[in-house]
Amino acid sequence: xxxxxxxxxxxxxxxxxxxxxxxxxxxxxxxxxxxxxxxxxxxxxxxxxxxxxxxxxxxxxxxxxxxxxxxxxxxxxxxxxxxxxxxxxxxxxxxxxxxxxxxxxxxxxxxxxxxxxxxxxxxxxxxxxxxxxxxxxxxxxxxxxxxxxxxxxxxxxxxxxxxxxxxxxxxxxxxxxxxxxxxxxxxxxxxxxxxxxxxxxxxxxxxxxxxxxxxxxxxxxxxxxxxxxxxxxxxxxxxxxxxxxxxxxxxxxxxxxxxxxxxxxxxxxxxxxxxxxxxxxxxxxxxxxxxxxxxxxxxx
Amino acid sequence: xxxxxxxxxxxxxxxxxxxxxxxxxxxxxxxxxxxxxxxxxxxxxxxxxxxxxxxxxxxxxxxxxxxxxxxxxxxxxxxxxxxxxxxxxxxxxxxxxxxxxxxxxxxxxxxxxxxxxxxxxxxxxxxxxxxxxxxxxxxxxxxxxxxxxxxxxxxxxxxxxxxxxxxxxxxxxxxxxxxxxxxxxxxxxxxxxxxxxxxxxxxxxxxxxxxxxxxxxxxxxxxxxxxxxxxxxxxxxxxxxxxxxxxxxxxxxxxxxxxxxxxxxxxxxxxxxxxxxxxxxxxxxxxxxxxxxxxxxxxxxxxxxxxxxxxx
Numbered sequence: 176x177x178x179x180x181x182x183x184x185x186x187x188x189x190x191x192x193x194x195x196x197x198x199x200x201x202x203x204x205x206x207x208x209x210x211x212x213x214x215x216x217x218x219x220x221x222x223x224x225x226x227x228x229x230x231x232x233x234x235x236x237x238x239x240x241x242x243x244x245x246x247x248x249x250x251x252x253x254x255x256x257x258x259x260x261x262x263x264x265x266x267x268x269x270x271x272x273x274x275x276x277x278x279x280x281x282x283x284x285x286x287x288x289x290x291x292x293x294x295x296x297x298x299x300x301x302x303x304x305x306x307x308x309x310x311x312x313x314x315x316x317x318x319x320x321x322x323x324x325x326x327x328x329x330x331x332x333x334x335x336x337x338x339x340x341x342x343x344x345x346x347x348x349x350x351x352x353x354x355x356x357x358x359x360x361x362x363x364x365x366x367x368x369x370x371x372x373x374x375x376x377x378x379x380x381x382x383x384x385x386x387x388x389x390x391x392x393x394x395x396x397x398x399x400x401x402x403x404x405x406x407x408x409x410x411x412x413x414x415x416x417x418x419x420x421x422x423x424x425x426x427x428x429x430x431x432x433x434x435x436x437x438x439x440x441x442x443x444x445x446x447x448x449x450x451x452x453x454x455x456x457x458x459x460x461x462x463x464x465x466x467x468x469x470x471x472x473x474x475x
Numbered sequence: 476x477x478x479x480x481x482x483x484x485x486x487x488x489x490x491x492x493x494x495x496x497x498x499x500x501x502x503x504x505x506x507x508x509x510x511x512x513x514x515x516x517x518x519x520x521x522x523x524x525x526x527x528x529x530x531x532x533x534x535x536x537x538x539x540x541x542x543x544x545x546x547x548x549x550x551x552x553x554x555x556x557x558x559x560x561x562x563x564x565x566x567x568x569x570x571x572x573x574x575x576x577x578x579x580x581x582x583x584x585x586x587x588x589x590x591x592x593x594x595x596x597x598x599x600x601x602x603x604x605x606x607x608x609x610x611x612x613x614x615x616x617x618x619x620x621x622x623x624x625x626x627x628x629x630x631x632x633x634x635x636x637x638x639x640x641x642x643x644x645x646x647x648x649x650x651x652x653x654x655x656x657x658x659x660x661x662x663x664x665x666x667x668x669x670x671x672x673x674x675x676x677x678x679x680x681x682x683x684x685x686x687x688x689x690x691x692x693x694x695x696x697x698x699x700x701x702x703x704x705x706x707x708x709x710x711x712x713x714x715x716x717x718x719x720x721x722x723x724x725x726x727x728x729x730x731x732x733x734x735x736x737x738x739x740x741x742x743x744x745x746x747x748x749x750x751x752x753x754x755x756x757x758x759x760x761x762x763x764x765x766x767x768x769x770x771x772x773x774x775x776x777x778x779x780x781x782x783x784x785x786x787x
Contacts, residue, residue, distance in 0.1 A: 214650040215618055257646075311530035337646055338674050340529025340689070341763045342770070345726035352727060366648050369677045369759070372729030409521065409664035423653065424523065424660035425681045426699070458649055465650055 178205045180329045180360040181226055185235035187383075188221050195221040197383035198235065203329070208351065208361040210374030214465050218383040219364045223331055226362070227254060240328065253322035253330045253359075257337070259314055260321075263307030267298050267317040270306060274321050295320050297346070312343035319350050323359075330354055332363040336370065348373045368458040379461060381468035391457045398455040398463060401439040403429040405448035418442035432459040433466075493555070495519050496541070496637045496668050501550035503536050510536040512691040513550065517684075518637060518668035523659060525682035526672045527762065533691040534672040535565055535641055541670055542639045554637065558586055561635035561667070565642045568626035571615025575606060575625055578614050579632060586633035593632060600628045600661075604654045620651025627655055631662045638662045640671040644678060656681070676759035687762045694765040699758045706761040707768070708737040713751030723771065726763060735764050 183201040187194065196218040203209055213219045224230040225237050228244030239248040254260070261270050271294065294302060297316055301309055306317060315335065322330060332351070336344045351373070355361050363374065371377055371391045379387040379394060387394045405411045408427050415422045415431060420442050422429040431439050436450045443450070455463070495517040503511040511533050518524045518541070528534045539545035542562035543554050554560065562568075569578050576597070583593030601607050604624045609617060614625060623643055631638055640659070644652045663669045671682075679685050680699050687694040687702070695702045711734040717725050725734045734751055756764070 212649075214648040215620055217648075334646070338530060338642075340532070340674060340766060341676055341759050342726060342766045343529055345728055345763065349727045352730075366646070366652070367675060367677070368649070369675070373727075374730075412660060412664050421657060422660075423656055423681075424663070426683055461649055462653055 179203070179238075180205060180240060181362065182238040183222070183226075183235065184238075186222070186225060186232050186237055187234035188218075188225060188230065189233045194383050196225070199380075199383075199385055201378065201385075203360045203362055205328075205358045205360055206355050207376065208355050208363065208374045210371055210377045211362060211364045211380065212366075212368070212371070212377055212461060213364070213380035216382075217380040217465075219380055220333065221383075222380070223333060223362070223364070226331065227252065250325070251328045253325065253327035255315075255318045255322045255330075255332045255335055257333045259318040261306045261314065261318055264305055266301075266303055266305055267309075267320065268294055268302050270317065271321050271324055275324055295350075312339040312347075315339060315343070315347055316350070319347060323350070323354055326359075328359060330359050330361045332361065334364055334366060336365070336367070344370075368456065368461065371457055379464055381465045382472050384468070386464050386468050394464075395455055395457055395460045398433075398460045399452045400455045400459055401431040401434045401436045402451050402453045403431065403439060403443070403448050404451075405429070405443075405446060407446060411443055411446045411448055414443050414446050415439065430459070433463045493520070493553075493636070496554055497552070498537070498540060498547065499551040499553070501537075501540055501547040501552060503540065503545065504548040510691050511540070511547070514686075514688070514691075514693050516541075516670075516686050516693075516696070518670045519683070520636065520668045521663055521666055522683045523663050523669045523671070523681070524684045524686070525679035526670060526686050526688060527674065527676060527679045528672075528688035528694075529674055531690075532688040534688055536691070537686075537688065538562075538639050538641045538670065538672055539564075541637065555635070558633070559636040561630035561633065561638040561662075563626045563630040563640045563643060565645075565672070569614040569622055569629060572613060574611050574613055575601070575617070576610045578625060578629055582629040582632055588633045596632055596634075597628070600632070600658065603661075604628060604658060618651075620647045620654075623647050624651060624654055624658065627658045631658065631665075631667070634662075634665050635667055638667040638669045640669070642672050642674070644671075644673060644675075676762055680758045685758065687765060689766055689769060694769065695762060703756055703758060703761045706756050706764050708735060708764070710735055710754050710756045710760055710764070711751035712754040715750065717750055724767065726767070728759075728763075733760060733763070735767060737768070 179202055181203040183199050186196060186199045188196040199222060211219050225232055228249055237244055240251060242248060298320060301313055306314055336347050351361055377391060377394060378385050403411055408429055411429055412422055420431050420434050420439060422431045432455060436452050440450045497517040499515050500513045501511055502509060502513055514537060526534050526537060540547055540552055543557050543560055573581060579597045601610060606621060606624060609621060614622060627640060627643055643655050659669055673679055684698055685702060686696040713732045713734060716732050717734055721734055725732050
């Protein structure tokens with residue numbers, strides 16, 4: 176059993192009558208990368224804020240490195256918020272120096288010189304440019320470098336790759352993998368299912384609860400979609416919509432999650448089309464889980 | 476042409492005969508910077524096209540040209556009349572101090588859409604996008620996903636011939652994204668040529684045609700299948716990061732390493748086996764290879780320049 180870095184046992188958080196996080200269990204070990212998936216309002220950010228010690232729980236228990244969140248546990252966490260948390264008017268090196276001073280990391284004799292040399296290779300060309308003038312991908316690298324500068328045991332990333340090209344995205348994930356290989360536990364939220372493959376394990380949250388967990392394959396299970404191939408997709412799209420079977424458009428093909436091919440065939444009526452079943456993607460399965468959760472909640 | 480006929484009664488009969496909208500060899504210069512460099516792009520009625528690229532690739536510049544909001548420095552654009560274009564600019568496109576209903580009423584007036592038609596269409600689209608309960612809310616108080624949905628509805632309300640959407644799904648959660656995708660499909664079903672910009676290739680793969688931009692230039696274009704087929708060289712997948720020179724040609728994806736072998740790269744018969752096994756590329760791989768190839772070529776040119784300087 177590897178050392179548990181973060182643990183949530185039945186953690187809840189209410190805001191007035193609204194339950195943002197509802198009985199969540201979570202365990203994160205050394206070197207593990209756990210992906211947190213969920214729609215807006217699913218409770219991901221509230222959960223992260225409790226782990227960071229910024230927000231108290233309404234019920235259950237959060238333990239970081241075996242103790243309740245505190246200023247001391249915070250020092251062992253690296254955090255990259257969606258907004259990156261960098262000062263636009265400072266260079267990457269100055270941001271790093273400031274953050275190290277705040278965290279009280281030992282900076283060695285050379286002071287700023289040492290810190291500047293701690294900048295990753297990819298950021299050196301931008302050493303003298305203020306963050307606000309850097310391309311987004313470089314800003315994200317700078318935020319990663321800053322979150323990792325004090326060699327945290329736990330790294331928390333909130334949508335770390337939004338808006339960057341695929342190569343820049345691959346390089347950000349490389350940084351995450353290097354930290355994980357060195358023993359850092361990583362909790363990462365993302366809206367992009369393609370990134371799920373970078374995680375050892377996924378947790379799907381909906382309406383404050385964990386509704387599925389495991390690898391992408393385990394979460395998808397045997398979920399299937401109906402695939403409609405037709406020369407007149409617009410007519411098929413309208414017919415399915417009218418029958419209450421919303422379809423998604425992929426190229427000129429329509430996919431209908433959670434629907435039986437026979438029902439889809441019937442809904443298409445006179446529209447000429449071939450209807451087959453195919454395994455669902457993680458995004459389609461995620462969508463189904465989220466929808467089921469909101470329906471259950473509405474009927475409760 | 477299998478495109479469905481455009482919506483009736485909106486004066487688009489003449490436009491419906493047009494087989495594409497877009498740019499030919501379009502360039503845009505801002506001072507010293509060439510933001511768009513001889514880019515040809517065609518959007519076809521009843522089809523969804525994607526423009527992909529990272530921050531600063533030229534996506535927004537191209538989309539502003541397509542929206543008629545920016546003149547090209549050279550080259551040509553072919554666009555419908557401005558009232559027949561719908562445009563959602565990146566990160567805004569709604570008025571924060573107006574309610575959802577007021578935003579749509581304002582747009583309807585701007586596009587000279589009869590009030591009764593606007594009300595009926597708005598009600599249907601808001602209902603389908605899950606915004607019915609928010610009609611009296613100020614746009615500025617909506618969540619990011621809701622605001623983007625409102626922006627897309629506002630830009631397609633007049634059933635334009637060309638719908639231009641700049642990053643409608645960036646930062647939007649998967650549930651709202653599904654609603655946005657429904658709206659995009661609906662606009663195409665109504666006959667619009669839809670163009671959307673995104674930084675995510677899995678999303679672009681849903682489009683019929685894709686243009687990948689980097690540094691203002693077209694890196695790749697065509698159907699996803701054509702772009703994949705046009706990828707030079709071959710691809711391997713390996714559990715470990717390769718050593719030596721191949722390191723520069725490798726990137727991480729799905730917890731493993733992709734290694735690109737350009738045409739004419741080692742792999743000669745009889746040579747020791749390179750690590751990894753061959754893998755068929757997808758759109759994301761093909762575009763990543765294009766970015767990487769350009770980056771490697773740039774690095775090589777730079778080192779040649781440096782060597783030249785040193786010998787002098």
